[in-house]
Amino acid sequence: MTTPASSSANSLSGTPVVPGVAAGPVLHVRGEVSPDAIARFGDGDFADAEAALAAYDEAAVAVAETFSAKAADAQGAAAEVLTASAGLARDKGLRSAVAKNLQSGQGPVKAVQGAVEQFVTIFTNMGGLMAERVTDLRDIERRVVAHLVGEPPPGVPTPSEPSILVAEDLAPSDTSGLDPALVTALVTERGGATSHTAIIARQLGIPCVVGAAGCMEIPAGAFVVVDGETGVVEQGADPDEASARVEESRRLREELASWNGPASTSDGLPIKLLANVADGPSAASAGTEPVQGVGLFRTELCFLNRKDEPSVEEQADIYSDVLSPYSDGRYVVVRTLDAGSDKPIAFATQEGEENPALGVRGLRLSFGNPGLMDRQLDGIAAAAERTGTETWVMAPMVATVAEAADFAEKVHARGLKAGVMVEIPSAALLAHRMLEVVDFLSIGTNDLTQYAMAADRMATDLAHLTDPWQPAVLQLIAITAHAGVEAGKPVGVCGEAAADPLLATALIGMGISSLSMAARAVRPVGAQLGKVSFETCEAAAEAALGAPDPMAARAAVRELLGH
Incomplete structure (x- = not known):
């Protein structure tokens, strides 16, 4: 292997x-808490389990507020994951496990460590995206324990x-x-x-x-x-050779950063470069970059801390903030709630699923609660009408053509373009039939890779499988892109793979029509594509698809491009 x-x-x-x-x-x-500090703290000398639980509550709130404060100062992906960590620090299930351990006679530190270990085991056994949260749990454990024993929080x-x-x-x-x-x-x-x-x-x-x-x-x-x-x-x-390499890399990165668009290959094939956004501020910031719109608006990230479903009017206000910066002729692709698994939302997701990564998430939430989808689509349609921004809507976790058709019917009834995410291998394999009922497809390479390779994204021993350069993943992308070319309909990539300038050349060569990514990655990708012809992109696609493994694929494309 x-x-x-x-x-x-x-x-x-x-x-x-x-x-x-x-x-x-x-x-x-x-980032471990000092063993000496833990030893000095001992059991904390609390009067009873209730007093110890009160100390835990104070520590958990302090940790959650730290995460929330950092999220407020961050943007994009950083803000998203910090907000999720704040919610996890406040988790009632975690608190209940700590309380149970305290009642059994454990001291606060052991009670926290035992409770976290319990959830680590649960999340690890769930696999998929839930296992990715193990790192966050361990971080919360260290920070809560540090607060209890009076140490500064661990970190960099x-x-x-x-x-x-x-x-x-x-x-x-x-x-x-x-x-x-x-x-x-x-x-x-x-x-x-x-x-x-x-x-x-x-x-x-x-x-x-x-x-x-x-x-x-x-x-x-x-x-x-x-x-x-x-x-x-x-x-x-x-050191001298290293310095020369670093300087050359810096020069190249500065050259890439100076690219201002619009995106096209060296022989004039236009390419749409789009931004991934989470809310109004990130959309406004991304709108100042050389992008032609938003390829992925993750609506669920607006509601991670909401206990109750927002009204249609509230949703319209939130979505309008994202759409407004693009009313100048650019367009926004709105993804309906991708709640569930690692992004639980109180008013939407189900509790107690054995394997939430393969459970009721994304579009599947609407199966038992169709009103949830209807109200969100009403909010999106109202925001589109209010701002005048061209708005496309896509659903996540679509597995069958029938699901795609039902979703498209609802979106079309509101006068908007309808598409679906290609994250499940079945959607890629049926892409040509999906495109008979929807207007566009968008490939989410993060989940597509995980589901195609049956490998948890956070399992270090399986990191070689959770790589978008895997031959099987590239084949699924190529199948989907070819279906788009044949149907004359757009097929984009909005997963992390779109931000890789090297892979971007191969994706365009396969027939992908748009790439959506973190706004920071747009200039390097655009500059790279501007250096190569479409014929070279096709050769890069062929080289990547013909390679036996990810490293060989990277090497083949690098050699072809003269890197």
Whole structure:
């Protein structure tokens, strides 16, 4: 079996997720609470279990408020995952488990650790997107315990000089506040191409390699070179040569950052580059970038903290804030609620599912609650009419043509364009029939990869499977793109794969008509596509599709493009 994780005497490698070269001393992140502080705290000398639970409540609220404050200062993906972590810190189920442990005679620290371990086991056994939240749970555990014992919260130390941050894994709270001037690259032992670390590193625009087994064994302070395009982390490199590589990488990135659109290949084929957004502020910010609209508005992220379903009028107000910046002739693709699994919403999702990643999520929520979908579509239609912005609407987690047809009928009745997400392999395999009933398709490569490869995105041992360059995933994308070409209807990509400039060339060569990504990634992708002809894109697609594994696919496309 070929995997991307390999090593030699002076280097190791993992999955490259953000291109660029950086060099500098290693700074380890080991965010554990001091054992001495825990020992001094002991059982906390509380009068009874109720008093100990009150101390837990105070700590959990403080941790949740810290997450919320960081989310308020962040944008895009960082804000999304921090808001989710705040909700998890306040989780009633977690509190009940802590209370039960306290009642059985455990001290507060052990009660918290035991409760978190219980949920870690549950989430891990669920697999899929729920397993991705294990890192968040561990982060919450450390922060709550630190608050209980009177220690500063764990996290990333502030570098005294530009450094390479190396960790087993990084929680959203660790990565969201990083200063790219001081943290010039990220390397983690765990995680895959769609992990929180990868997504936020891409938003920050710093080189990142994940799933690099053995990276924590690199001595602190050791000089390393990180190549975010090949995934190689090299020790013992000549400092002068490393400096030249970093400078060349910086020059190329600056050149890419100066690109202003509109996107097209070197021989004039127009390409739509779009932004992924979460709310009004992120939509307004993205609208100032050289994008032709929004390819993915994640509506569920507006409601993670809502206990009750907002009214149609409230929803219309929220959606209008997102649509308004694009009333200048650009368009917005609105995704209906992708609630469930790792994004529970109190008024929508079901509790107690054995495997929520494969359960009632996305479009499936409307099967037992059709009014939920009807009210959301009414809100979207009202916002579209109010702003005058061209609005397309798509549903997530569509598995059958009948589901697509029913959804399209509702959307068309409101005078809007209808599409579906291609996240389930069945949707890709039936793309030609899907396009008989909908106006467009949008491929969510994160979930499509996970479901096609039956591999949890956060399982380090399976990081080589959760890679959008996997041959099977590329074949499913190619099938879907070809169906769009034959039908004369648009097929886009809105998953993290769209933000990879190298992969973008192959996607366009397959027939993909639009790429939607974090706004920070638009310029590098647009600049890369402008350097190549459509014929070269087709050759890149052929090279990627013919490769035996992800690393070989990357290498083949890099060689073709002269990288």
